[in-house]
Amino acid sequence: xxxxxxxxVGAARLLRALSDVVHPREITAVVNVGDDLVxxxxxxxxxxxxxxxxxxxxxxxxxxxxxxxxxxxxMDELEQLGGASWFRLGDRDLxxxxxxxxxxxxxxxxxxxxxxxxxHHGLAIRVLPVTDDEVATQFDTDLGRLNFQEYFVRHHHxxxxxxxxxxGAGEARATDEVIDSLVSASRIVIAPxxxxxxxxxxxxxxxxxxxxxRRRDDVxxxxxxxxxxxxxxxxxxxxxxxxxxxxxxxxVDFYKGLVGxxxxxxxxxxxxxxxxxxxxxxxxxxxxxxxxxxxxxxAHAVIS
Amino acid sequence: xxxxxxxxVGAARLLRALSDVVHPREITAVVNVGDDLVxxxxxxxxxxxxxxxxxxxxxxxxxxxxxxxxxxxxMDELEQLGGASWFRLGDRDLxxxxxxxxxxxxxxxxxxxxxxxxxHHGLAIRVLPVTDDEVATQFDTDLGRLNFQEYFVRHHHxxxxxxxxxxGAGEARATDEVIDSLVSASRIVIAPxxxxxxxxxxxxxxxxxxxxxRRRDDVxxxxxxxxxxxxxxxxxxxxxxxxxxxxxxxxVDFYKGLVGxxxxxxxxxxxxxxxxxxxxxxxxxxxxxxxxxxxxxxAHAVIS
Numbered sequence: 001x002x003x004x005x006x007x008x009v010g011a012a013r014l015l016r017a018l019s020d021v022v023h024p025r026e027i028t029a030v031v032n033v034g035d036d037l038v039x040x041x042x043x044x045x046x047x048x049x050x051x052x053x054x055x056x057x058x059x060x061x062x063x064x065x066x067x068x069x070x071x072x073x074x075m076d077e078l079e080q081l082g083g084a085s086w087f088r089l090g091d092r093d094l095x096x097x098x099x100x101x102x103x104x105x106x107x108x109x110x111x112x113x114x115x116x117x118x119x120h121h122g123l124a125i126r127v128l129p130v131t132d133d134e135v136a137t138q139f140d141t142d143l144g145r146l147n148f149q150e151y152f153v154r155h156h157h158x159x160x161x162x163x164x165x166x167x168g169a170g171e172a173r174a175t176d177e178v179i180d181s182l183v184s185a186s187r188i189v190i191a192p193x194x195x196x197x198x199x200x201x202x203x204x205x206x207x208x209x210x211x212x213x214r215r216r217d218d219v220x221x222x223x224x225x226x227x228x229x230x231x232x233x234x235x236x237x238x239x240x241x242x243x244x245x246x247x248x249x250x251x252v253d254f255y256k257g258l259v260g261x262x263x264x265x266x267x268x269x270x271x272x273x274x275x276x277x278x279x280x281x282x283x284x285x286x287x288x289x290x291x292x293x294x295x296x297x298x299a300h301a302v303i304s
Numbered sequence: 305x306x307x308x309x310x311x312x313v314g315a316a317r318l319l320r321a322l323s324d325v326v327h328p329r330e331i332t333a334v335v336n337v338g339d340d341l342v343x344x345x346x347x348x349x350x351x352x353x354x355x356x357x358x359x360x361x362x363x364x365x366x367x368x369x370x371x372x373x374x375x376x377x378x379m380d381e382l383e384q385l386g387g388a389s390w391f392r393l394g395d396r397d398l399x400x401x402x403x404x405x406x407x408x409x410x411x412x413x414x415x416x417x418x419x420x421x422x423x424h425h426g427l428a429i430r431v432l433p434v435t436d437d438e439v440a441t442q443f444d445t446d447l448g449r450l451n452f453q454e455y456f457v458r459h460h461h462x463x464x465x466x467x468x469x470x471x472g473a474g475e476a477r478a479t480d481e482v483i484d485s486l487v488s489a490s491r492i493v494i495a496p497x498x499x500x501x502x503x504x505x506x507x508x509x510x511x512x513x514x515x516x517x518r519r520r521d522d523v524x525x526x527x528x529x530x531x532x533x534x535x536x537x538x539x540x541x542x543x544x545x546x547x548x549x550x551x552x553x554x555x556v557d558f559y560k561g562l563v564g565x566x567x568x569x570x571x572x573x574x575x576x577x578x579x580x581x582x583x584x585x586x587x588x589x590x591x592x593x594x595x596x597x598x599x600x601x602x603a604h605a606v607i608s
Binding site: 100116 | 385399409
């Protein structure tokens with residue numbers, strides 16, 4: 001059994017690659033909920049949806065988010081009404097949010113709703129929100145405090161960040177399913193998601209960090225920084241803004257005490273010895289999942 | 305200035321007819337909110353929307369509700385997900401509900417949101433929800449207690465009703481705008497909407513009935529029952545279920561003490577004297593707004 005701490009796109013790709021080399025029923029994704037939001041009355045869980053859509057083969061590769069074959073009738077109308085249309089919700093995608101919002105209002109937990117959506121999409125991988133409690137990643141910036149999607153989507157993460165606050169994480173508890181999956185997994189994987197805003201909001205939820213510290217030898221992490229840059233998103237910029245080294249070494253230090261084995265890209269092979277000096281194992285391989293072959297190679301490295 | 309107590313479709317047609325014979329700026333609609341609901345996370349106000357859409361010329365004549373040129377992409381997806389798709393929300397219509405839900409979550413009142421939507425649609429008629437407080441019309445039935453849309457849409461009002469409960473009406477207060485419009489109107493009109501489930505939930509909101517009692521001589525009502533039948537909807541069946549006479553006389557008695565002048569249909573001309581014996585004036589005319597000419601005739605009767 002493999003449990004993967006997961007953000008959105010990068011994690012989804014790794015999960016898809018893993019499910020080609022081990023049976024999907026042996027994989028559990030523990031997913032960030034810090035960028036979840038309530039907008040236009042609807043509870044939206046971007047990371048959970050990205051993972052579900054990607055594993056169901058329904059992801060929109062062109063956009064890099066959302067569903068394939070999407071249409072925008074509702075958003076076009078909402079824009080005409082002068083509504084909150086900066087966070088684009090496609091017509092197909094909206095059905096997910098309507099479904100989730102209704103089920104939550106009926107008393108279902110986010111975990112239950114996620115399981116229902118996974119069943120609907122025929123997924124064999126188990127997808128678990130890290131917690132059913134409220135967690136909200138917020139940013140202190142030049143423009144004042146922003147919630148996740150204001151920072152990420154509305155301002156295209158093009159704003160200087162002075163601090164990140166995972167509001168509610170201190171009081172939130174990981175679900176029993178999450179803790180069980182972490183405790184019983186033969187391997188815990190940290191996906192190449194943004195360390196500061198995808199993985200840290202998982203680690204800060206009550207119960208998670210303690211298990212990883214205890215199981216450090218079984219924890220494998222894939223560096224999201226390659227040759228000093230993030231493949232996607234603002235991880236590099238955020239590391240710099242918050243005083244971390246913008247390199248795979250910076251990420252190794254950020255996850256200090258939690259990871260037994262690091263997988264870094266060939267482009268960073270020269271940093272392997274520095275990382276080993278931190279007392280961890282290092283595997284050097286191609287970490288960019290540009291094609292199926294590379295993805296499979298990375299998946300094999302993760303489970304090796 | 306004319307103020308019209310309004311339910312949905314019947315009231316919308318009368319308002320449209322009135323705005324052809326007096327300037328729309330002189331008309332205020334005070335609208336029922338007892339059938340409002342929160343579904344799929346969204347706050348939906350069917351009567352307010354029917355009136356707004358109809359006055360904007362955007363109503364779907366084919367369906368009898370919703371918007372013209374509608375599409376159903378979101379509902380089709382939601383149905384596939386096994387979600388709550390029995391209450392059909394078109395893609396264009398959804399934008400209204402997303403807009404409203406977002407504005408309410410930002411702290412706007414239902415009155416403010418309604419005004420914004422009316423401005424967007426370029427309406428000159430003033431449309432006011434009777435209250436910004438929560439009011440919910442519920443039904444005791446053979447199937448147990450049902451909320452409005454469960455009764456009306458889900459079960460197609462094809463169920464025996466033993467009692468109607470306007471939950472929250474006792475504590476709700478009419479808005480200041482509503483009271484002002486009732487106090488200052490030269491004429492108060494009760495639209496030919498369902499007396500029990502469209503108009504009564506307005507009358508029961510704190511402040512409304514008192515003004516009508518005081519201004520009874522200036523109150524004109526159009527009978528929604530013609531020749532013992534409702535043109536549309538379950539008004540006739542509900543009157544019978546709840547022990548009222550199923551006729552224009554039954555409605556006259558239901559509104560006892562509130563109406564100075566009754567407008568009844570030519571089909572009920574033989575009941576005019578019975579109604580006059582209740583101490584009210586009676587105008588007999590065509591009340592079915594089947595075409596523009598009839599609608600105009602009714603509008604003239606209302607303002608005469």
